[in-house]
Amino acid sequence: LKDIRxxxxxxxxxxxxxxxRFTVTDKETVSKKAFPTERVYxxxxxxxxxxxxCDGAFDAQGHPVDNLIVYAELS
Incomplete structure (x- = not known):
């Protein structure tokens, strides 16, 4: 997903x-601590x-700290 445009x-x-068929309208990487719940759900x-x-770096326990979110609309 990181390469989707x-x-x-x-x-x-x-x-x-x-x-x-859906068309991608936006993509963002966000911290799991600041997840845009309303925008996604x-x-x-x-x-x-x-x-x-999951996206980005990992914390001390080996868990990813970010999410990659792709937004798309029905074409």
Whole structure:
């Protein structure tokens, strides 16, 4: 996900086999301590997709300290 760019397409197949195409609108790396809960999980206009994974450095216990978040909208 770190290499995905704004405008990229993400194809998702639902449980019925239908393919849904989303277009990346934004991407950010944020500290887990400052996770943008409302932006990621809050209400949106239309169908959206949020991809969240670990990113960045690791703390003393070996856990990642950041999240990479990709935002996309149904095309």
């Amino acid at each position: 704004k405008g990229a397409e993400v194809l998702v197949r639902d449980s019925g086999g239908k393919s849904l 809050g209400a949106t206009k239309g169908s959206t997709l949020r991809l969240v994974t």
